[in-house]
Amino acid sequence: MSHQSTYTPGNAxxxxxxxxxxxxxxxxxxxxxxxxxxxxxxxxxxxAVLSFCLAVQIVTGIVLAMHYVPTTELAFASVEHIMRDVNxxxxxxxxxxxxxxxxxxxxxxxxxxxxxxxxxxxPREVLWILGVLIYLLMMATAFFGYVLPWGQMSFxxxxxxxxxFGAIPLVGEALRTWLWGDFAxxxxxxxxxxxxxYLFPFLIAGVVVLHIWALxxxxxxxxxxxxxxxxxxxxxxxxxxxxxxxxxGLAIFMILFSYFVFFNPNALGEPDNYIVADPLVTPAHxxxxxxxxxxxxxLRAVPDKLGGVVLMFGAxxxxxxxxxxxxxxxxxxxxxxxxxxxxxxxxxxCIGLGYCGGQSPDKILIAVGDGGFDVTDLSRILTIYYFxxxxxxxxxxGLIEKPKPLPESIAAxxxxxxxxxx
Amino acid sequence: MAxxxxxxxxxxxxxxxxxxxxxxxGAAFAxxxxxxxxxxDASVLALASIExxxxxxxxxxxxxxxxxxxxxxxxxxxxxxxxxxxxxxxxALPDPESDSARLRPGPSGELEKKWLxxxxxxxxxxxxxxxxxxxxxxxxxxxxxxxxxxxxxIRKGPAPTNLEVPPYEFxxxxxxxxx
Ligand code: HEM
Ligand code: FES
Numbered sequence: 063m064s065h066q067s068t069y070t071p072g073n074a075x076x077x078x079x080x081x082x083x084x085x086x087x088x089x090x091x092x093x094x095x096x097x098x099x100x101x102x103x104x105x106x107x108x109x110a111v112l113s114f115c116l117a118v119q120i121v122t123g124i125v126l127a128m129h130y131v132p133t134t135e136l137a138f139a140s141v142e143h144i145m146r147d148v149n150x151x152x153x154x155x156x157x158x159x160x161x162x163x164x165x166x167x168x169x170x171x172x173x174x175x176x177x178x179x180x181x182x183x184x185p186r187e188v189l190w191i192l193g194v195l196i197y198l199l200m201m202a203t204a205f206f207g208y209v210l211p212w213g214q215m216s217f218x219x220x221x222x223x224x225x226x227f228g229a230i231p232l233v234g235e236a237l238r239t240w241l242w243g244d245f246a247x248x249x250x251x252x253x254x255x256x257x258x259x260y261l262f263p264f265l266i267a268g269v270v271v272l273h274i275w276a277l278x279x280x281x282x283x284x285x286x287x288x289x290x291x292x293x294x295x296x297x298x299x300x301x302x303x304x305x306x307x308x309x310x311g312l313a314i315f316m317i318l319f320s321y322f323v324f325f326n327p328n329a330l331g332e333p334d335n336y337i338v339a340d341p342l343v344t345p346a347h348x349x350x351x352x353x354x355x356x357x358x359x360x361l362r363a364v365p366d367k368l369g370g371v372v373l374m375f376g377a378x379x380x381x382x383x384x385x386x387x388x389x390x391x392x393x394x395x396x397x398x399x400x401x402x403x404x405x406x407x408x409x410x411x412c413i414g415l416g417y418c419g420g421q422s423p424d425k426i427l428i429a430v431g432d433g434g435f436d437v438t439d440l441s442r443i444l445t446i447y448y449f450x451x452x453x454x455x456x457x458x459x460g461l462i463e464k465p466k467p468l469p470e471s472i473a474a475x476x477x478x479x480x481x482x483x484x
Numbered sequence: 485m486a487x488x489x490x491x492x493x494x495x496x497x498x499x500x501x502x503x504x505x506x507x508x509x510g511a512a513f514a515x516x517x518x519x520x521x522x523x524x525d526a527s528v529l530a531l532a533s534i535e536x537x538x539x540x541x542x543x544x545x546x547x548x549x550x551x552x553x554x555x556x557x558x559x560x561x562x563x564x565x566x567x568x569x570x571x572x573x574x575x576a577l578p579d580p581e582s583d584s585a586r587l588r589p590g591p592s593g594e595l596e597k598k599w600l601x602x603x604x605x606x607x608x609x610x611x612x613x614x615x616x617x618x619x620x621x622x623x624x625x626x627x628x629x630x631x632x633x634x635x636x637x638i639r640k641g642p643a644p645t646n647l648e649v650p651p652y653e654f655x656x657x658x659x660x661x662x663x
Contacts, residue, residue, distance in 0.1 A: 221609070240523050246553035367609075
């Protein structure tokens with residue numbers, strides 16, 4: 063909630079500064095005295111985790127770029143050089159490559175949090191849309207980054223993804239050649255992807271600023287999904303309450319992060335990417351990084367090229383209009399018994415799509431005679447569910463569901479049904 | 485009087501609009517080089533054709549050559565493969581094309597039925613199909629399961645069109661110019 067500024071400059075210098083460039087006032091009002099709902103749980107610490115991830119990617123990335131060479135001749139060798147020769151190069155690269163995965167783990171938790179507690183609903187539509195935009199930019203950035211080490215998966219991932227644009231009628235082929243700067247993925251492609259991989263994280267940082275600005279205009283949603291009524295009773299100061307909670311959440315997250323970096327650094331990657339790119343041989347089984355698998359499954363579920371591409375991008379595009387598909391006025395799934403069940407079915411469907419995206423499309427899951435129920439069949443069912451969840455259930459549930467009674471206030475929801483003592 | 489002035493366009497309004505449009509056109513011209521620089525450059529275009537020797541490819545085998553960064557499959561077809569391809573001219577094809585329309589004449593002017601030349605790039609999303617695999621013993625794409633026949637025509641799977649035949653000609657009985 064945009065609240066009255068409470069900043070009082072403590073000394074002569076800060077008073078002088080405050081009249082010229084009030085940055086300290088901005089910091090104070092945004093991250094110190096800023097009131098946050100007092101019932102926030104640990105799912106709300108992922109905003110801080112995400113900011114941390116972005117900072118880590120930018121810092122390690124800039125360092126990697128000091129040693130990396132973006133040409134098809136030298137890219138693979140330069141990454142090996144980073145791993146073997148550069149001081150702490152292995153650490154920096156493993157933090158960067160696992161950091162991308164950690165970033166996506168955090169963003170998926172953050173997004174499902176928003177879905178569960180109805181954070182996309184009025185008045186937070188713009189906040190949600192900016193979030194989806196960040197997610198899109200993250201996927202583009204990670205895609206460009208994955209091409210840089212120029213292994214087999216880099217090359218073939220880049221080939222398949224850029225070919226998606228070739229499916230667009232009329233302009234598709236010209237667009238694809240324009241993206242490549244060649245007649246196939248090659249030197250010009252690698253070089254421009256490096257340039258864009260460097261640029262995009264800073265675009266993300268820009269959108270993050272807008273995202274937080276929008277957050278501070280509407281104020282945070284909370285597990286009860288009701289608005290702050292009396293800031294004195296319903297909120298606490300950002301510092302120390304949220305700062306400390308975020309710091310603790312972040313520490314736990316860093317344990318997981320460290321586990322991957324130090325004990326299992328290649329668990330989330332593909333072994334084929336340690337083979338240098340060969341434009342004449344496609345690996346037997348090409349898969350994107352784990353965080354893109356659900357969309358890859360949707361792409362493959364459709365037997366038609368253009369149709370597959372449209373559905374895949376549609377699966378992301380639909381998130382932009384979510385606020386207008388949901389007809390329920392109640393935000394939090396806590397008070398929506400039906401929505402809550404379907405939320406968990408949706409989570410399972412997304413994980414199922416991720417599983418399908420990683421398997422060979424003709425792998426038989428349930429054998430019946432010669433054929434049976436294969437991965438493609440499962441992807442089709444889950445794809446239909448994915449869209450039905452948003453296009454049918456979202457509008458419908460709000461109309462047929464009888465929500466549970468909402469608590470009187472945030473303070474009441476924290477302290478039980480008894481009236482809050484002040 | 486003053487009111488009509490505010491509503492009716494003046495010479496000044498015209499100047500504003502004209503200046504604005506001129507600036508917009510100028511900006512569009514300035515943006516074009518920034519967009520076009522991403523298209524294939526002169527050095528990429530210069531590498532556009534290759535000549536290959538096919539005499540070393542025995543019947544029933546295939547070789548791969550690199551042209552414009554992509555694999556080109558040159559297959560020395562057996563009589564059985566040719567017969568299968570021709571027989572399927574009448575089959576229900578997703579992208580109907582006769583086998584003969586996909587071949588080129590040799591120096592004598594007669595169609596070189598033994599030689600199939602196709603770009604080894606799946607028309608779905610660009611993977612390189614595996615040769616002598618799949619239901620028709622033509623090609624099988626490992627990425628999303630497209631199946632091609634011994635003429636490189638799409639028979640099954642998500643790929644929309646047949647494997648592309650590159651522009652090529654026989655310069656002699658044993659040499660082909662691609663591009
Ligand atoms: C949103 C933030 C970012 C994400 C999600 C991201 C993601 C990735 C990924 C997935 C890789 C491939 C890692 C591998 O398999 O080896 C990569 C590589 C790379 N990234 Fe980033 N990155 C980000 C920011 C940056 C920034 C700001 C730079 C600065 C220039 C950078 C520079 C590099 C370089 C030089 C490589 C190639 C070396 C390597 O493969 O380890 N990245 N990035
Ligand atoms: S790229 Fe060949 S089937 Fe998809």
